[in-house]
Amino acid sequence: MTTYTDKGKKPENGRFLAFDHITFWVSNAKQAASYFITRFGFEPLAYKGLETGSRKFASHAVRMNKIIFIFQAQYEPDETEFVKEVEYHGDFVKDVAFQVENLDYILEYAKKQGAVVVRDLWEEKDEFGVVRMATLKTYGDNTHTLVDRSKYKGSFLPGYQPSAKDPIQNFLPKVEINFVDHVVGNQPDNGMEEAASWYERCLQFHRFWSVDDKQVCTEYSALRSVVMANWEETVKCPINEPAAGKRKSQIQEYVEYHGGAGVQHIAINTEDIITAIEHLRERGVEFLSIPSVYYKIIREKLKNSKVQVAESIDTLERLNILIDYDDDGYLLQIFTKNTQDRPTLFLEVIQRRNHNGFGAGNFKTLFESIELEQEKRGNL
Numbered sequence: 566m567t568t569y570t571d572k573g574k575k576p577e578n579g580r581f582l583a584f585d586h587i588t589f590w591v592s593n594a595k596q597a598a599s600y601f602i603t604r605f606g607f608e609p610l611a612y613k614g615l616e617t618g619s620r621k622f623a624s625h626a627v628r629m630n631k632i633i634f635i636f637q638a639q640y641e642p643d644e645t646e647f648v649k650e651v652e653y654h655g656d657f658v659k660d661v662a663f664q665v666e667n668l669d670y671i672l673e674y675a676k677k678q679g680a681v682v683v684r685d686l687w688e689e690k691d692e693f694g695v696v697r698m699a700t701l702k703t704y705g706d707n708t709h710t711l712v713d714r715s716k717y718k719g720s721f722l723p724g725y726q727p728s729a730k731d732p733i734q735n736f737l738p739k740v741e742i743n744f745v746d747h748v749v750g751n752q753p754d755n756g757m758e759e760a761a762s763w764y765e766r767c768l769q770f771h772r773f774w775s776v777d778d779k780q781v782c783t784e785y786s787a788l789r790s791v792v793m794a795n796w797e798e799t800v801k802c803p804i805n806e807p808a809a810g811k812r813k814s815q816i817q818e819y820v821e822y823h824g825g826a827g828v829q830h831i832a833i834n835t836e837d838i839i840t841a842i843e844h845l846r847e848r849g850v851e852f853l854s855i856p857s858v859y860y861k862i863i864r865e866k867l868k869n870s871k872v873q874v875a876e877s878i879d880t881l882e883r884l885n886i887l888i889d890y891d892d893d894g895y896l897l898q899i900f901t902k903n904t905q906d907r908p909t910l911f912l913e914v915i916q917r918r919n920h921n922g923f924g925a926g927n928f929k930t931l932f933e934s935i936e937l938e939q940e941k942r943g944n945l
C-alpha cells in the first residue's frame with residue numbers, strides 16, 4: 566500500500582469542488598429511478614421529457630442530500646450511440662459530473678493536454694440563471710461533465726421541472742447518506758496506468774493512494790488500484806485493473822460483463838452508517854455477507870489498537886459492516902450486491918472517522934465475499 570505525499574504542482578487556476586451528479590444510461594429511466602427511490606431512499610428531484618419539450622430523451626433526477634443520480638432513456642427506436650451503448654453494456658454509468666470553478670481554464674488546459682472533447686462549452690438557462698458545462702471523454706465509453714453553477718440559483722439544472730414527492734417515503738425508514746465519497750473505474754488488463762495518467766495529464770489530479778497485486782491477493786484473484794484526486798482531495802476516482810491469479814479476478818468478470826472499462830462502484834458517505842444500513846436493509850437492499858471469523862479477528866486486533874471504535878462491534882457484525890483503521894482513525898464500509906442483473910455496478914456505503922483510506926485492511930475478506938458470489942454465478 567502506498568500513500569503519496571507529493572501532490573505535485575498546484576494548478577495555476579481552476580478548482581474542482583465536488584461530484585455534481587452521476588448520469589446513468591438505461592433502457593427504462595422511469596423504472597430505474599423508482600428502484601433508487603424505493604430501495605435506497607432517494608427523493609424524486611426533477612424531470613425532463615416529452616411533456617417538458619425534451620423530444621429525444623427522458624431524464625429522471627433523484628437526490629439524497631448532495632448525491633444526485635440522473636437516469637436517462639431514449640424514446641425513439643433509432644440506432645443511436647445511446648441505444649448501441651445501452652444494448653452493449655446494459656444499464657450503466659455514462660457520465661460523472663464535477664462541479665468546478667473557472668470552467669474556461671480547466672477546459673482549455675484539458676484541451677491543450679489532448680483531452681477528447683465530447684461536447685464543447687455550452688450554456689443552459691432559465692429564470693434561475695445560467696449553468697455552463699463541457700464534456701470530456703475518459704476511459705471506456707465514459708465521460709466527465711464539468712459544471713459551473715456559480716451563476717445559477719435553481720434547485721437542479723435548467724430544462725428540468727421539479728418532481729412531486731413520492732408517497733412511498735411516508736411508509737419506509739428514512740436513509741441519511743450525504744455525499745459521493747469516490748467513484749471507481751475498472752479497466753481491462755494493463756489499462757490502469759493509461760486511465761490514471763489521463764487524470765494527471767488532463768485534469769491535474771494527483772495520485773493519492775495505491776495498492777498493487779502483491780498486497781491485494783486472495784487465493785484466487787488479484788487486482789491493482791490507484792486513487793486519483795484533485796488538488797483539494799474533495800474528488801477521488803480510484804482506477805482498478807485485474808492481475809493474474811489462480812482464477813478469474815472480479816475485475817476481469819466486470820470487464821467481460823460490462824464490455825470494457827466502466828464504473829464499478831459508487832461510494833456514498835454517511836455520518837451514521839449503522840442507522841443507514843439498518844434502514845436500507847429494512848427497505849430490502851442486499852449487501853455482501855461477511856464471515857463471523859472476520860469479527861472474531863477484528864475484536865482481538867482492536868484490543869491492541871490505539872484507536873477506539875465508537876460503534877458496537879456486535880452491531881457492525883449483525884449488519885455485516887467492515888472496519889479498517891490505523892493509529893489515528895477508522896472507517897466503516899459495506900458493499901451492496903450488484904444493482905442490476907449483470908455483475909457490474911454496485912454501491913458502497915462508507916463512514917469515515919479521521920481516516921482517508923479505502924479499506925485496504927478489508928480487501929482480503931471483501932474479495933473472498935465477492936468470490937463467493939462469483940462462484941454462485943459460475944464465474945470463478
Ligand SMILES: O=C(O)C(=O)Cc1ccc(O)cc1
Nearest residue numbers: 749790803805815913923924
Ligand atoms: O478501493 C475501493 O474503493 C474499495 O472500496 C475497495 C474495493 C476495491 C476493489 C473492488 O473490486 C471492490 C472494492
Ligand SMILES: [Fe+2]
Nearest residue numbers: 747832913923
Ligand atoms: Fe470504494
